[in-house]
Amino acid sequence: xxxxxxxxxxxxxxxxxxxxxxxxxxxxxxIDGDVCLAEWSFLDLRQxxxxxxxxxxxxxxxxxxxxxxxADPTTIEAIRVRAARxxxxxxxxxxxxxxxxxxxxxAAVSILGVAFFGVPKMARAVASITPVWAERxxxxxxxxxxxxxxxxxxxxxxxxxxALAKLSEKLTVKAxxxxxxxxxxxxxxxxxxVALPGGRVFLFDGLLARAEHPDEVAGVLGHEIGHEANRDGxxxxxxxxxxxxxxGLLFGDLTGSATLVLVVREIIxxxxxxxxxxxxDIFGRDLMHALGRPAAPLARVLTRxxxxxxxxxxxxxxxxxxxxxxxxRLEAADASLGRPLDGPPLLNEAEWxxxxxxxxxx
Amino acid sequence: xxxxSDPEGPWGPRKADLKPPPPTESAPQxxxxxxxxxxxxxxxxxxxxFHGSRRDWVGIMARGMALYLPTFGFYRxxxxxxxxRFLWRSISVNDEALAYHGTARELLVGFLFxxxxxxxxxxxxxxLGLYAETVQAFASVPFALFTIVFSYFAxxxxxxxxxxxxxxxxxxxxxDGSAWRxxxxxxxxxxxxxVTLGIAWPWMAAGLERFKWRHSHFGDLQGDFHGTxxxxxxxxxxxxxxxxxxxxxxIANLLAIPIMMSAIIAVYGHWLIGGVSFGPVRFQxxxxxxxxxxxxxxxxxxxxxxxxxWIGIGYVGFWGSLLGLASFEVPQGSDAAVLGAxxxxxxxxxxxxxxxxxxxVGITFLKSLFFDFPRMQRFAASTSLTNAExxxxxxxxxxxxxxxxEGLADALGSDxx
Numbered sequence: 200x201x202x203x204x205x206x207x208x209x210x211x212x213x214x215x216x217x218x219x220x221x222x223x224x225x226x227x228x229x230i231d232g233d234v235c236l237a238e239w240s241f242l243d244l245r246q247x248x249x250x251x252x253x254x255x256x257x258x259x260x261x262x263x264x265x266x267x268x269x270a271d272p273t274t275i276e277a278i279r280v281r282a283a284r285x286x287x288x289x290x291x292x293x294x295x296x297x298x299x300x301x302x303x304x305x306a307a308v309s310i311l312g313v314a315f316f317g318v319p320k321m322a323r324a325v326a327s328i329t330p331v332w333a334e335r336x337x338x339x340x341x342x343x344x345x346x347x348x349x350x351x352x353x354x355x356x357x358x359x360x361x362a363l364a365k366l367s368e369k370l371t372v373k374a375x376x377x378x379x380x381x382x383x384x385x386x387x388x389x390x391x392x393v394a395l396p397g398g399r400v401f402l403f404d405g406l407l408a409r410a411e412h413p414d415e416v417a418g419v420l421g422h423e424i425g426h427e428a429n430r431d432g433x434x435x436x437x438x439x440x441x442x443x444x445x446x447g448l449l450f451g452d453l454t455g456s457a458t459l460v461l462v463v464r465e466i467i468x469x470x471x472x473x474x475x476x477x478x479x480d481i482f483g484r485d486l487m488h489a490l491g492r493p494a495a496p497l498a499r500v501l502t503r504x505x506x507x508x509x510x511x512x513x514x515x516x517x518x519x520x521x522x523x524x525x526x527x528r529l530e531a532a533d534a535s536l537g538r539p540l541d542g543p544p545l546l547n548e549a550e551w552x553x554x555x556x557x558x559x560x561x
Numbered sequence: 562x563x564x565x566s567d568p569e570g571p572w573g574p575r576k577a578d579l580k581p582p583p584p585t586e587s588a589p590q591x592x593x594x595x596x597x598x599x600x601x602x603x604x605x606x607x608x609x610x611f612h613g614s615r616r617d618w619v620g621i622m623a624r625g626m627a628l629y630l631p632t633f634g635f636y637r638x639x640x641x642x643x644x645x646r647f648l649w650r651s652i653s654v655n656d657e658a659l660a661y662h663g664t665a666r667e668l669l670v671g672f673l674f675x676x677x678x679x680x681x682x683x684x685x686x687x688x689l690g691l692y693a694e695t696v697q698a699f700a701s702v703p704f705a706l707f708t709i710v711f712s713y714f715a716x717x718x719x720x721x722x723x724x725x726x727x728x729x730x731x732x733x734x735x736x737d738g739s740a741w742r743x744x745x746x747x748x749x750x751x752x753x754x755x756v757t758l759g760i761a762w763p764w765m766a767a768g769l770e771r772f773k774w775r776h777s778h779f780g781d782l783q784g785d786f787h788g789t790x791x792x793x794x795x796x797x798x799x800x801x802x803x804x805x806x807x808x809x810x811x812i813a814n815l816l817a818i819p820i821m822m823s824a825i826i827a828v829y830g831h832w833l834i835g836g837v838s839f840g841p842v843r844f845q846x847x848x849x850x851x852x853x854x855x856x857x858x859x860x861x862x863x864x865x866x867x868x869x870x871w872i873g874i875g876y877v878g879f880w881g882s883l884l885g886l887a888s889f890e891v892p893q894g895s896d897a898a899v900l901g902a903x904x905x906x907x908x909x910x911x912x913x914x915x916x917x918x919x920x921x922v923g924i925t926f927l928k929s930l931f932f933d934f935p936r937m938q939r940f941a942a943s944t945s946l947t948n949a950e951x952x953x954x955x956x957x958x959x960x961x962x963x964x965x966x967e968g969l970a971d972a973l974g975s976d977x978x
Contacts, residue, residue, distance in 0.1 A: 209731030
């Protein structure tokens with residue numbers, strides 16, 4: 200059989216179109232006048248994108264961009280029959296879609312798994328080898344931001360400062376941390392306390408105002424010292440960076456997908472944060488017990504600050520365990536200790552009054 | 562330009578069997594010539610023809626959106642490649658279509674390499690930022706400039722990748738020039754734009770386009786860009802003013818914003834396309850401000866309707882389930898307990914996420930159908946070339962560029978189409 204038809208040929212070197220004759224023989228012969236420009240083997244042919252109702256092919260053995268376009272339907276059909284590997288270069292084969300889905304699923308599961316299980320372990324490892332001086336630098340950096348965000352300055356009232364120093368001393372000596380802890384009161388009205396990386400603890404004046412007993416403040420500080428002992432601030436920071444990065448690999452640039460990533464990240468980090476809080480509670484509890492004082496006042500001051508209704512349930516977005524549950528657990532721990540918690544008061548009446556007014560304007 | 566493109570062409574009759582097929586019903590026969598578009602003196606004008614069918618485009622987008630969820634977004638590399646192949650092959654000049662030679666695998670590999678490159682850089686950047694914070698609170702903010710510079714670097718490299726995967730008449734487009742120089746030029750312009758409260762933006766656009774097109778080549782033809790900052794400023798003035806004013810009118814802004822945005826996109830497209838040249842080949846554009854008015858209104862209505870239904874169902878379903886989800890008992894302690902709880906509530910979680918994604922995917926799909934497609938079609942069909950015969954004697958010169966830039970752009974979220 201001998202088929203001829205016209206075609207348009209580009210040699211891949213210049214943009215000149217040659218009107219050629221195409222002959223189908225053992226291969227595809229491209230003939231210009233009397234000269235055979237090329238003969239392409241059918242198995243080497245690959246399809247290229249072209250205008251509707253035309254077939255454009257290249258040969259893997261020819262210069263990369265050389266191509267031949269044919270419009271004659273009979274010849275196109277004849278080539279299709281013979282060229283077994285005629286498909287667009289980058290095109291996935293039919294079962295390819297399934298493979299993409301399966302591999303993506305595997306990748307996503309692996310990414311989420313690493314984000315959930317791997318990153319916390321990695322963060323713990325990195326935190327434990329981070330030198331204390333570096334962590335302290337970091338804490339100083341965050342401290343600057345905390346002051347700006349919560350709007351407050353460090354209070355250094357004379358007698359109040361002395362009371363705070365005494366309380367800090369008692370707590371930190373018993374805590375026996377490898378690095379020093381620095382506790383300061385910030386004049387913010389928000390009832391809260393934070394433990395920054397590098398041993399810096401900020402107690403907000405707002406919490407001090409709501410506290411009714413030195414043990415309550417000591418309980419809060421014990422809890423924060425627990426965070427310092429576990430280096431939770433640094434860990435949380437490394438974790439946040441790690442999970443953001445990993446989850447950012449998913450979804451890419453679909454409009455608004457950042458929100459979804461944020462929600463997933465919130466859930467993961469809240470889960471780990473609840474664990475860290477529970478661990479800090481245990482540390483604080485043991486610290487208070489070592490000083491011969493009860494641990495439950497911590498939860499009592501929290502209940503006063505956030506009186507949640509009885510029977511409230513936790514949510515996966517919560518960063519802390521439920522206050523009611525913490526209270527129950529700490530009271531049970533105090534009761535089951537088996538020895539009376541009647542150690543010497545941490546502060547006397549005068550010291551306590553001074554501490555309460557540490558931020559008062561003179 | 563004329564509406565009846567002469568199939569014979571001024572470059573000699575084509576072989577009968579190579580004639581382009583009659584334009585499909587969806588391809589507009591370009592716009593009727595207007596008096597505002599005077600024919601250049603005695604120069605032959607070659608129209609750009611758009612062959613793409615809406616059905617093919619819908620198929621690509623539907624498959625892309627359907628696979629977006631089950632692949633957690635990884636299908637984006639394939640979708641992007643399919644979209645580009647469609648657009649490139651749909652555009653022809655003188656019976657020869659553009660061809661896109663890139664593959665999804667290249668994009669995926671580029672993305673993986675980009676992660677390998679970007680991770681250490683971003684960690685260093687993070688540490689340096691922290692260090693600055695120890696000196697002064699929020700002192701790390703200037704480090705954000707680094708991200709901007711890096712984004713422009715990535716965008717330039719990504720464009721180079723796309724351009725070198727573009728082949729016309731068997732000859733490759735290519736690009737030279739330093740991506741870093743481009744990035745720092747862009748940074749300089751951004752500072753100028755910031756200082757002038759945005760007034761300098763058109764000049765920034767002109768400066769950057771000049772940089773890009775002068776470093777673009779088709780074989781041995783060098784590109785150039787003739788649009789000016791002042792020209793863009795004048796063109797954008799009324800639509801931009803309309804946008805600012807329209808945005809403040811309650812209710813009416815729901816339509817005013819898309820309409821004005823469409824005018825901005827149109828005049829910008831006119832300025833951009835009409836400013837390009839390769840050697841003696843000049844591009845012309847007959848896009849006017851109202852070219853995309855219809856698609857913008859239709860898209861706004863479609864997205865609005867879809868959004869109302871989505872929120873309506875979601876309000877009852879999604880938020881209901883989210884509340885249920887948010888209030889389940891939280892186990893304390895081990896990873897396993899928390900994970901167990903997550904697994905038990907997985908149906909609700911998945912439903913919530915799926916509904917969220919359906920919303921995003923739906924809006925993306927509607928926009929691609931009612932706005933992106935007409936835009937491609939009308940922009941291409943409004944374009945014509947003068948001295949197009951120069952395209953027929955071009956000699957191959959460039960070579961293919963790696964896909965790292967695209968990967969970086971993807972990782973940075975600064976990628977264009």
